[in-house]
Amino acid sequence: MSGQPRQREDAYLDHAATTTMRPEAIEAMLPWMTSHVGNASGAHRAARLARVAIDDARDLIADLMGGDSSEIVFTSGGTEADNLAVFGAAQAIGGAAVASTVEHPAVLACVEELGGRLVAVDHHGVLDIDMLGSVLGELDRTAVVSVMTANNETGVVQPLAEIAAAIRSKAPSAVLHTDAVQAFGWIEPDGYADADLVSISAHKFGGPQGVGCLLARRPVVPRQVGGGQERELRSGTHNVAGIVAMATAAMVCAEQRANTVERVKSLRDRFVDSVTALDERVSRTLGDFDVQNTLPGHAHVCVEGVDSETFLLLLEREGVLAAAASSCASGAQQSSHVLSAMGVEASRARGALRFTLGWSSTDDDVDRALAGFESVLEHLSVTL
Amino acid sequence: MSVRVLVAMSGGVDSSVAAAMLVDQGYDVTGVTLRLWGGEADQGCCSISDVHDARRVADQLGIDHHVFNFSEDFDRHVVEPFARDHAVGRTPNPCIECNRHLKFDLLVERADVLGFEKIATGHHARIVERSAGIRRLHRGADPAKDQSYVLAMLDQSTLRRCLFPVGDLQKTEVRELAASAGLRTAAKSESQDICFIRSDEGRSGFLESRIDFHPGEVVDTDGNRVGSVEAVQLVTIGQRKGLGVAGGAPPRYVVEVDLPAARVTVGSLADLDCNFSSVERIEWSHQRVEGILSVQSSAHGEPAAGVVTSDEVEWMSPHRRIAAGQSVAFYDGDDIVGSAVAI
Numbered sequence: 040m041s042g043q044p045r046q047r048e049d050a051y052l053d054h055a056a057t058t059t060m061r062p063e064a065i066e067a068m069l070p071w072m073t074s075h076v077g078n079a080s081g082a083h084r085a086a087r088l089a090r091v092a093i094d095d096a097r098d099l100i101a102d103l104m105g106g107d108s109s110e111i112v113f114t115s116g117g118t119e120a121d122n123l124a125v126f127g128a129a130q131a132i133g134g135a136a137v138a139s140t141v142e143h144p145a146v147l148a149c150v151e152e153l154g155g156r157l158v159a160v161d162h163h164g165v166l167d168i169d170m171l172g173s174v175l176g177e178l179d180r181t182a183v184v185s186v187m188t189a190n191n192e193t194g195v196v197q198p199l200a201e202i203a204a205a206i207r208s209k210a211p212s213a214v215l216h217t218d219a220v221q222a223f224g225w226i227e228p229d230g231y232a233d234a235d236l237v238s239i240s241a242h243k244f245g246g247p248q249g250v251g252c253l254l255a256r257r258p259v260v261p262r263q264v265g266g267g268q269e270r271e272l273r274s275g276t277h278n279v280a281g282i283v284a285m286a287t288a289a290m291v292c293a294e295q296r297a298n299t300v301e302r303v304k305s306l307r308d309r310f311v312d313s314v315t316a317l318d319e320r321v322s323r324t325l326g327d328f329d330v331q332n333t334l335p336g337h338a339h340v341c342v343e344g345v346d347s348e349t350f351l352l353l354l355e356r357e358g359v360l361a362a363a364a365s366s367c368a369s370g371a372q373q374s375s376h377v378l379s380a381m382g383v384e385a386s387r388a389r390g391a392l393r394f395t396l397g398w399s400s401t402d403d404d405v406d407r408a409l410a411g412f413e414s415v416l417e418h419l420s421v422t423l
Numbered sequence: 424m425s426v427r428v429l430v431a432m433s434g435g436v437d438s439s440v441a442a443a444m445l446v447d448q449g450y451d452v453t454g455v456t457l458r459l460w461g462g463e464a465d466q467g468c469c470s471i472s473d474v475h476d477a478r479r480v481a482d483q484l485g486i487d488h489h490v491f492n493f494s495e496d497f498d499r500h501v502v503e504p505f506a507r508d509h510a511v512g513r514t515p516n517p518c519i520e521c522n523r524h525l526k527f528d529l530l531v532e533r534a535d536v537l538g539f540e541k542i543a544t545g546h547h548a549r550i551v552e553r554s555a556g557i558r559r560l561h562r563g564a565d566p567a568k569d570q571s572y573v574l575a576m577l578d579q580s581t582l583r584r585c586l587f588p589v590g591d592l593q594k595t596e597v598r599e600l601a602a603s604a605g606l607r608t609a610a611k612s613e614s615q616d617i618c619f620i621r622s623d624e625g626r627s628g629f630l631e632s633r634i635d636f637h638p639g640e641v642v643d644t645d646g647n648r649v650g651s652v653e654a655v656q657l658v659t660i661g662q663r664k665g666l667g668v669a670g671g672a673p674p675r676y677v678v679e680v681d682l683p684a685a686r687v688t689v690g691s692l693a694d695l696d697c698n699f700s701s702v703e704r705i706e707w708s709h710q711r712v713e714g715i716l717s718v719q720s721s722a723h724g725e726p727a728a729g730v731v732t733s734d735e736v737e738w739m740s741p742h743r744r745i746a747a748g749q750s751v752a753f754y755d756g757d758d759i760v761g762s763a764v765a766i
Binding site: 345348349352353370371372373374418419422 | 458474478489490491492494495533535536537538
């Protein structure tokens with residue numbers, strides 16, 4: 040009875056949590072789970088074959104991220120890449136860690152553990168560059184500044200070039216790390232070209248869960264130690280199938296990016312325009328903030344007078360799967376630190392909903408999501 | 424269509440069996456675990472492993488399971504009042520406030536919006552229908568596990584919505600049912616303590632960071648100084664230990680706590696006796712019941728005969744004083760008819 044996959048008729052609008060795997064990626068990984076055996080750290084033929092697959096993937100990923108093959112460190116995903124970047128740079132350079140208040144917990148927890156500083160964002164969630172400047176000015180020495188390329192909840196893109204300039208002028212010793220986990224599938228590499236360290240995660244752009252990488256243009260000290268398999272910067276047996284699939288997904292994603300972005304953006308715009316037109320209780324969380332400043336798949340709205348936990352359950356009953364802020368280990372919805380940092384009133388944040396579209400989203404998904412949204416609103420008009 | 428029930432599953436054996444019984448009885452059951460305490464806890468209903476147990480039992484029963492985050496309301500209605508009450512010298516009962524505001528009020532509200540006709544929990548209590556549609560909360564079948572006292576505040580409209588499937592069972596039967604159904608919670612030990620207080624910090628450690636403690640002197644009933652306490656706020660009526668009073672017979676009990684004067688008075692057991700207890704927040708589950716009732720002032724205390732006036736319980740024979748803040752449940756036989764809070 041348990042563990043049934045979601046019904047096929049569900050409209051899945053939670054692609055920022057994880058997106059559909061690209062068929063090409065599945066195809067690419069299958070041989071490494073069936074016919075090929077071999078630990079890439081070994082010396083014999085089968086091992087060498089695995090090593091070649093990883094190095095090919097490394098070249099491809101490096102190229103797609105605008106970096107050099109020697110700068111790629113494969114990890115178990117975005118969180119590990121973020122940990123390696125923040126702890127690794129703090130240790131390599133020596134000094135404080137600084138991050139924005141809207142970072143993913145994968146970065147925030149590292150900065151907190153290092154006793155670092157957080158820099159506020161404005162009401163759209165964009166980093167306050169002046170405050171970054173003054174924080175860097177106050178610190179004796181800064182090792183690493185971590186600012187995400189785009190936010191996982193709102194999709195808001197950060198001005199990394201300006202941030203990098205502020206770091207160069209106020210704390211030249213520091214490196215800029217960016218968590219590009221949400222952004223990588225959607226933006227060109229020049230979007231994070233100013234960052235010294237870049238984290239990505241395969242399952243956000245059509246690869247499998249459990250694999251990611253850090254592009255490290257500057258040295259980092261390893262965080263996970265052992266056999267040193269991954270260029271002595273990360274220990275643990277290589278996830279060959281995952282790495283191969285990630286590179287394939289990244290390639291397909293990049294090839295189709297222009298079309299996907301345009302198509303998904305128009306789906307997203309139609310969705311947001313329609314839900315906000317349904318009822319005056321539904322509003323755009325970011326107001327009239329230019330939608331050019333968010334990732335194309337992100338739609339963030341607030342519904343007045345209802346908590347998101349209830350709304351999402353009712354939506355699920357209508358066959359629409361979406362999200363709010365984030366879930367804790369128990370599975371409970373947690374109030375959003377991102378909206379709180381943006382100064383969104385708690386009463387409004389209570390009804391915050393995140394709908395995210397992905398490469399596989401269709402017009403039909405949007406139609407069904409709209410119909411479900413409308414049914415829930417009608418239901419609430421009666422029961423509330 | 425079968426009746427839709429939302430069952431609160433703490434991850435313990437009682438609520439696991441409650442859910443299983445409802446499934447067997449043909450209800451359309453959905454499980455929910457309430458996330459109440461956001462801070463650190465060593466056990467109780469908020470730990471990750473308890474949520475996991477609840478989820479796995481739900482999986483086994485083939486029912487949906489959700490987690491509702493009630494932690495903000497829990498802070499507001501349970502944790503903050505717990506600290507505030509201590510600061511003014513009361514001894515609150517947080518489990519009762521949690522039942523009142525979270526497990527029932529808020530859960531019923533959610534059930535309404537989500538379209539559940541009934542809500543259920545694993546409490547050991549029964550709901551019986553007396554005259555003309557009047558429902559009464561009745562003691563659970565297992566006298567050692569009866570939880571009617573902590574549910575004494577439930578009113579008619581809530582009683583009409585609630586199901587307590589294990590109320591008819593002995594605890595041993597609950598465990599047998601769980602074991603025969605192969606539920607992972609069958610042999611799980613029970614949580615007895617306040618869920619938001621870690622065993623290594625205790626009540627004083629928890630309150631220390633939230634309220635100011637003041638030292639106080641301990642005097643006997645003649646006003647002679649006999650000891651001292653570090654925190655008057657932690658002293659409760661009837662307490663015997665931790666008063667800095669020299670040992671030996673006869674035992675001395677706290678009979679009065681004067682917080683503004685930072686003075687604790689100790690006396691004999693007889694000095695604890697009183698003929699009246701002042702109460703507030705009297706709520707009748709249906710309507711006021713005149714005459715002599717059974718009045719219970721702690722979770723597993725012996726009830727005593729008394730008459731409830733507008734602001735007092737008049738005891739039929741001298742009764743030990745009740746600490747301010749403690750809940751008082753009024754029984755007619757084994758039926759709850761009302762509740763109040765001692766002042």
